[in-house]
Amino acid sequence: MSSRPRTRAILAAALLIVAVAAIDATxxxxxxxxxxxxxxxxxxxxxxNELPLAELEIDPGARVAWWISRDEAIEDAxxxxxxxxxxxxxxxxxxxxxxxxxxxxxxxVEAERAxxxxxxxxxxxxxxxxxxxxxxxxxxxxxxxxxLGDRPxxxxxxxxxxxxxxIREEDGxxxxxxxxxxxxxxxxxxxxxAKYLVPSFDAAGEKIFLLGTLSSTEPELLVLTAKRAxxxxxxxxxxxxxxxxxxxxxxxxxxxxIPVVRMRSFADYYGRELEALVDRAQTxxxxxxxxxxxxxxxxxxxxxxxxxxxxxTGSSPSLKQALTELVSRTSMAGRANLFALMASSYREQERAxxxxxxxxxxxxxxxxxxxxxxxxxxxTSVPAIEPIPNATTLIVIQDRRVASAGEGLISYLLxxxxxxxxxxxxxxxxxTFGQVSAHRLPHSKLLVxxxxxLNMQLDLEFREAKGFLPDYWVPSPRALNxxxxxxxxxxxxxxxxxxxxxxxxxxxxxRLPALSRSQRRDLVIGSIFLVAGVxxxxxNRKKAGAVFLAAGSFALVIGAGYLYFGSLAGYAFGVVxxxxxxxxxxxxxxxx
Numbered sequence: 001m002s003s004r005p006r007t008r009a010i011l012a013a014a015l016l017i018v019a020v021a022a023i024d025a026t027x028x029x030x031x032x033x034x035x036x037x038x039x040x041x042x043x044x045x046x047x048x049n050e051l052p053l054a055e056l057e058i059d060p061g062a063r064v065a066w067w068i069s070r071d072e073a074i075e076d077a078x079x080x081x082x083x084x085x086x087x088x089x090x091x092x093x094x095x096x097x098x099x100x101x102x103x104x105x106x107x108x109v110e111a112e113r114a115x116x117x118x119x120x121x122x123x124x125x126x127x128x129x130x131x132x133x134x135x136x137x138x139x140x141x142x143x144x145x146x147x148l149g150d151r152p153x154x155x156x157x158x159x160x161x162x163x164x165x166x167i168r169e170e171d172g173x174x175x176x177x178x179x180x181x182x183x184x185x186x187x188x189x190x191x192x193x194a195k196y197l198v199p200s201f202d203a204a205g206e207k208i209f210l211l212g213t214l215s216s217t218e219p220e221l222l223v224l225t226a227k228r229a230x231x232x233x234x235x236x237x238x239x240x241x242x243x244x245x246x247x248x249x250x251x252x253x254x255x256x257x258i259p260v261v262r263m264r265s266f267a268d269y270y271g272r273e274l275e276a277l278v279d280r281a282q283t284x285x286x287x288x289x290x291x292x293x294x295x296x297x298x299x300x301x302x303x304x305x306x307x308x309x310x311x312x313t314g315s316s317p318s319l320k321q322a323l324t325e326l327v328s329r330t331s332m333a334g335r336a337n338l339f340a341l342m343a344s345s346y347r348e349q350e351r352a353x354x355x356x357x358x359x360x361x362x363x364x365x366x367x368x369x370x371x372x373x374x375x376x377x378x379x380t381s382v383p384a385i386e387p388i389p390n391a392t393t394l395i396v397i398q399d400r401r402v403a404s405a406g407e408g409l410i411s412y413l414l415x416x417x418x419x420x421x422x423x424x425x426x427x428x429x430x431x432t433f434g435q436v437s438a439h440r441l442p443h444s445k446l447l448v449x450x451x452x453x454l455n456m457q458l459d460l461e462f463r464e465a466k467g468f469l470p471d472y473w474v475p476s477p478r479a480l481n482x483x484x485x486x487x488x489x490x491x492x493x494x495x496x497x498x499x500x501x502x503x504x505x506x507x508x509x510x511r512l513p514a515l516s517r518s519q520r521r522d523l524v525i526g527s528i529f530l531v532a533g534v535x536x537x538x539x540n541r542k543k544a545g546a547v548f549l550a551a552g553s554f555a556l557v558i559g560a561g562y563l564y565f566g567s568l569a570g571y572a573f574g575v576v577x578x579x580x581x582x583x584x585x586x587x588x589x590x591x592x
Contacts, residue, residue, distance in 0.1 A: 033382040036322050040456055043093050044377040047086035047328055053365050056333035058440040060344040064127050064149070065444050072443035073125040074116055079441050080134060080148065080448060081112045086375075087330035089454040090143050090433045111137040127444040142464045144403065144430035145451040154465040158400055159425040159473060160219050160239035161212035167197060168208055176226075183226040183233070196222065198473040201423075205485030205492075210473055211237060214426065214466065242425065242475030244296070244401065250277060256484040256507035259284055260291045263308070266300030266405040269350055274304045281311035284392065288496040289487050292409075293397040295424065295476055299404025302412075309412055313390050317412035318383035321455040325435060328375035329368035331452040334437025336361035338449075341438055385458075388417045393494040395483050396422045399476035402467070403428035410468045421492055424479040427467030431455060481509040526572030533576035537583065545587030552580030 068076065084091050085108070095106060114137050119125065131149050144154040167176045167185060174185040174193060188196045188211075197209040213219055224235040249264040250273040261284075263277060284290045290312075302319065310316045325331075339358035343351045367373055396413065407427050413420045435453035440446065457463065474482045486492045488503050533555070540547055559573025 036382050036456070036458075037380040040322060040324055040380050040454065043454060044324065044326075045085075045092040045095075046377075047326075047330065047375050050086055050329045050368065050375070051082070053329060053333055053369065055442075056330060056337075056365070056439065058337045058340070058438065060337075060341045062440060062445045064446055067124050067126060068130075068443045070119060070123050070125065073119045073130050076130060076441040076444050076446070077112070077115045077119060077134060079439075081108065081115075083330065083334075083439055083448055083450055084108060086328055087326065087334050087437060087439070087452060088146065088433075088450045089324075089326045089435075089452050090141070090146065093432075093454070094141055107140055127446050130444060131446065143433045143451065144428060144465060145433050145436055145449065147447075147449040149446045154429070155216040156400060156428060157214040157216050157426070157466045158241045159212055159475070160215055160241050161198075161210045161473070161475065162222075162237050163240055165211050165237070166202055166208045167211065174209065178235075181228055183228050183235075185224065185226050186232070187225045189223055190225070193224075199471070200473050201482040201486045201491060203478070203482060203485060205482065205487070205489035207486075207491055211239070212473060213239065216465070242477065244399065244476055250274065252277070252280065254505065255291075255480070255510060256488055257503045257505040258289045258291055258484055258487055259287060260293055260480070260484075262293045263304075263409075264294065264296045266297060266302070266304040266409075268301055268353070269346060270300075271350070271353075278304065278307045278311050281308050282314075284312060285314075286496065287392050288494040288498050288502060289393050289395060289492075291395045291397060291480065291483060293480055294402055294406055294409060295397055295399040295479070296401045297403075297406030297409070298401060298428075299406050299408075299430070302405045302408035305405065305409035305412055309388075309409075309417065312394075313388050313417060315388040317388060317416055318385055319408060319411050319455075320383065320385055320414070320416070320458045321411065321431075322380055322382045322458060323378075323453060323455055324380040325378040325453040326375070327364070327378060327452075329365050331375075331437055331450075332361050332365035332368075334439050334450055334452065335435075336365055337440075338436060338438040382458075385416055390418045390420075391495045392419065393487070393492060393496075394420045395487065395492060396420060396424075397479045397483060398422060398424040398427055398468070398470060399479070400425050400428060400467070403430040404434065407431055407468060414468065419495060421472070422468070422470040423472045423474055423483045423486075424470050425473065425476055426469050429463050429465040429467035431457065431467070432462065432464045484509075522567050522569040525567075525569040529569070529572050529576060533579070537580070545584040545591065548580045548584030548587065550584075552577045552582075552584060555580060 091108070095108060115133055118133055119130075127149060131151055134148060135151060135153070138153060141153045144152050144156070146153040165176050165178065167174050169175075174197065176183050176185060185193050187193060196211055196213055198212045200208050200210045202208050211222065211224075218241075219239050221236045221238055224237055226233055226235060248262050250270060251262045253260050261277060261281075263274070266274065306317060336358055339354050339361060342354055343358060346354065368375070394413070394417065396410070398410065402410070407430060410422070410427060411431075414422075432455055433451035433453070434455050435451055437450050437452050439448045439450060441448060472483075472486075483492070484507060487494075488507060536551065537548075540551075555573045555577030559570040559577055562568075562570030562573060
């Protein structure tokens with residue numbers, strides 16, 4: 001990043017601190033609903049001069065362009081910043097709110113100027129390059145729901161940990177075994193080890209500590225000072241992020257005697273499956289333990305977790321957030337666009353269910369054509385939180401893919417429903433901004449997802465890109481098995497008396513696929529292309545080198561595209577491309 005964007009990022013971050021500090025100061029004196037509303041009012045910007053509805057509606061089937069001209073790129077960038085000003089709930093939040101110094105730097109104005117200046121440097125732009133440029137200039141924005149194309153404006157803080165060390169506490173000291181030798185941990189990075197020690201379970205369910213930290217990039221090697229026998233040693237330890245694995249989307253089963261409910265999505269698309277899980281939740285009342293596995297739950301509607309908890313406990317929970325929504329022609333047109341996109345891909349039954357919402361948002365957007373109609377923010381809803389009695393120990397298995405409505409489940413349960421234990425990794429952190437709308441840039445046709453609802457946590461902690469932390473940190477693939485073991489070992493206790501023979505069932509650990517769904521897809525695509533590449537080479541073995549040079553160049557371009565989007569299938573295309581180029585060059589030399 002150049003010095004100018006970095007300066008803007010620092011200034012904007014300072015403004016963000018000012019805005020949050022202002023809210024904190026307001027609530028410190030009297031943290032009531034009126035004070036929360038007053039504080040949030042400082043973040044509610046009112047847009048003006050909106051575009052006509054016809055320009056805001058999108059074609060759900062439009063395809064992203066390969067190239068756009070300089071003038072088209074400039075127009076697309078202007079539209080993107082228009083959408084932020086007129087349809088995004090986080091605009092004033094990242095400008096610093098009403099407490100931004102008068103005449104101070106507006107980071108969005110500066111960012112837009114920088115983008116437009118850079119766009120003049122080329123005659124043509126790819127949508128990807130335009131996305132990169134905008135993303136670079138908006139480095140100060142941290143909103144996991146705001147997306148341009150496939151890129152969110154956040155970088156998640158993953159859980160990085162030592163894969164080998166299991167640290168145990170004995171008489172107030174921390175010890176671990178490495179290469180068969182016992183070590184007494186003295187310090188980490190020359191300081192108290194506690195900063196890097198997180199509670200966890202081993203495979204037998206016994207309480208241990210892992211060496212771990214949160215970071216959006218791979219951390220530097222940690223230096224441990226330990227005592228081994230009678231000598232002091234220094235160890236350099238590498239931390240790594242845990243793997244992610246797929247599994248059944250919605251299911252119920254018993255593992256080791258404990259009911260396990262899997263809810264991997266709260267999308268209305270899976271309404272029938274979710275309805276069945278909600279109906280059966282009441283059958284678990286009185287169980288000593290229930291495990292709710294939401295790993296990979298990227299969200300959907302918060303109605304599903306609320307209804308499941310109501311069925312399970314008999315009480316309806318509240319989201320511990322103050323909610324307020326931007327209502328403008330732009331935001332409502334965006335909501336209609338989102339439902340139009342969903343309708344274009346849903347099955348007929350699900351499509352029919354969402355059409356009334358689609359028409360409702362279109363009507364709301366059109367209502368701003370009436371004389372005197374102006375954008376506004378909805379009433380700030382501040383819930384009253386009441387404890388929900390629950391004797392059953394509910395163990396929630398979470399990971400870094402849990403987001404949006406998946407995190408809504410955590411919000412419903414945390415410090416509200418009694419006897420809940422969270423096991424796994426920190427969630428995505430798509431929390432502060434929600435209720436996504438959809439737009440397209442006019443020329444590149446890039447999709448832009450813009451949240452319109454501000455969701456301020458009542459504890460005022462900014463969890464975006466960090467999420468909710470678990471009580472016990474266990475890497476995602478091991479989390480369910482270690483939680484079951486911890487319950488069976490009594491490490492996770494229950495208030496309910498265990499029925500006779502409750503744990504007599506054999507504990508057969510969850511078996512996970514060796515590869516995730518996306519990895520299996522990549523393997524299939526790569527294998528098919530490798531086979532096709534060999535067939536192509538055999539069929540065209542007598543052709544001129546130019547054929548192989550062209551085919552190799554094409555394969556490398558496709559492979560680069562796959563790798564850009566994180567697909568390992570790109571390596572197969574790369575191997576074939578390099579092989580074709582080698583063959584083509586060899587043929588050309590022989591003919592010269």
